[in-house]
Amino acid sequence: MSTAAETPAPAPEAPAFAPLRLRPREERRLRAGHLWVYSNEVDTRATPLAGFEPGEPVEIQAADGRPLGTGYVNPRSLICARIVSRDRRHPFSRSLIVHRLKVALGLRERLFEGPWYRLVHGEGDRLPGLVVDRYGEVLAVQLNTAGMERARADVLAALGKVLRPRAVVLRNDSPVRELEGLPRTVEVAWGEVPETVEIEENGLRFRVPLAGGQKTGWFYDQRDNRARLARYVRGARVLDLFSYVGGWGVTAAARGAAEVLCVDSSGAALERVAGNARLNGVDGRVRTLRADAFEALARLRAARERFDVVVLDPPAFVRRRRDLKAGTEAYRRLNRMAMQVLARDGILVTCSCSFHVERALLARLVHEAARHVDRNLQVLEQGHQAPDHPVHPAIPETEYLKCFVLRVSLA
Numbered sequence: 001m002s003t004a005a006e007t008p009a010p011a012p013e014a015p016a017f018a019p020l021r022l023r024p025r026e027e028r029r030l031r032a033g034h035l036w037v038y039s040n041e042v043d044t045r046a047t048p049l050a051g052f053e054p055g056e057p058v059e060i061q062a063a064d065g066r067p068l069g070t071g072y073v074n075p076r077s078l079i080c081a082r083i084v085s086r087d088r089r090h091p092f093s094r095s096l097i098v099h100r101l102k103v104a105l106g107l108r109e110r111l112f113e114g115p116w117y118r119l120v121h122g123e124g125d126r127l128p129g130l131v132v133d134r135y136g137e138v139l140a141v142q143l144n145t146a147g148m149e150r151a152r153a154d155v156l157a158a159l160g161k162v163l164r165p166r167a168v169v170l171r172n173d174s175p176v177r178e179l180e181g182l183p184r185t186v187e188v189a190w191g192e193v194p195e196t197v198e199i200e201e202n203g204l205r206f207r208v209p210l211a212g213g214q215k216t217g218w219f220y221d222q223r224d225n226r227a228r229l230a231r232y233v234r235g236a237r238v239l240d241l242f243s244y245v246g247g248w249g250v251t252a253a254a255r256g257a258a259e260v261l262c263v264d265s266s267g268a269a270l271e272r273v274a275g276n277a278r279l280n281g282v283d284g285r286v287r288t289l290r291a292d293a294f295e296a297l298a299r300l301r302a303a304r305e306r307f308d309v310v311v312l313d314p315p316a317f318v319r320r321r322r323d324l325k326a327g328t329e330a331y332r333r334l335n336r337m338a339m340q341v342l343a344r345d346g347i348l349v350t351c352s353c354s355f356h357v358e359r360a361l362l363a364r365l366v367h368e369a370a371r372h373v374d375r376n377l378q379v380l381e382q383g384h385q386a387p388d389h390p391v392h393p394a395i396p397e398t399e400y401l402k403c404f405v406l407r408v409s410l411a
Contacts, residue, residue, distance in 0.1 A: 033394030055150030072147025167191025
């Protein structure tokens with residue numbers, strides 16, 4: 001006589017999602033942990049892509065019909081589907097988003113004392129297409145894929161349940177939305193979003209623009225790299241290029257730099273630099289210059305200006321692989337010009353947020369720049385994105401930020 005303990009549990013029901021069938025042997029990368037499906041991996045005879053709506057929830061299946069996970073599809077994109085869950089009992093849904101947000105929040109509360117961080121980093125937090133930056137009681141959200149755009153109501157409801165924010169701004173103006181066939185917009189989802197919010201980073205305070213700032217307002221990914229400045233800038237003359245609102249420059253002044261020159265092409269950003277310098281009591285040691293970075297470097301060299309530390313934190317020069325040739329030349333030229341305004345045995349802090357410029361390539365470009373102007377380099381430290389931007393080990397694209405601290409000396 002059988003017992004209840006011997007009765008097998010019923011198999012979980014398949015989610016009520018349309019199937020997206022892959023071609024034979026195309027599931028290997030997904031089984032290894034990746035979350036993306038490319039359009040040329042889909043069996044379009046069994047499941048024509050034209051039959052799906054952008055953002056529609058789907059069950060991704062191997063060629064034999066075995067489920068690989070649930071997520072969403074976008075027939076208009078090269079990355080035509082993304083897996084959100086591999087567990088059939090917990091498909092892509094509002095409740096799953098709530099769970100993932102709680103997991104992400106638990107990590108950030110373990111890492112940081114205050115509520116200023118990236119809460120969700122897309123694939124790194126197993127919520128592909130979603131970015132959430134937290135500024136205390138205000139959230140800046142990016143829905144970067146058709147699937148997350150379609151799940152907008154669920155995302156906002158989940159954020160409300162987990163965090164109860166006072167206000168949410170949708171910074172849906174990222175260029176990646178164009179690849180998904182989505183418009184670029186900025187709008188308030190709820191609440192009253194202030195023009196600026198105040199954050200704390202490494203013991204300093206910064207006022208950050210939300211609706212009109214770059215990206216989502218602040219670059220939390222450089223938090224740990226900015227903290228490295230303290231040992232190099234005491235008593236130094238510092239040049240901060242692409243300064244934005246002064247994250248690097250104000251930090252340098254607060255850590256003892258004798259003089260800091262912040263350069264940016266945006267007058268509004270430089271007004272924020274001045275304000276953040278005052279906020280931290282270092283306005284007497286921070287100057288600003290509105291100029292293109294390359295033009296500024298040429299002018300400073302012509303004036304025989306010299307700096308003990310130069311910081312290069314440019315925007316991505318290589319957004320797509322086809323930009324690689326022009327972008328690598330821009331990195332090479334920028335670093336070469338920066339070395340020409342460095343004082344003897346100066347410190348160069350150079351960064352790249354271009355995924356297509358790998359760490360080894362950036363190191364080679366900087367070395368080539370040094371040889372061009374007859375300089376020697378010593379690599380002192382290497383930096384990465386901060387831990388609130390976690391890397392998915394199966395998805396190299398989630399590791400994008402490189403930072404080198406180098407001593408530059410005459411040959």
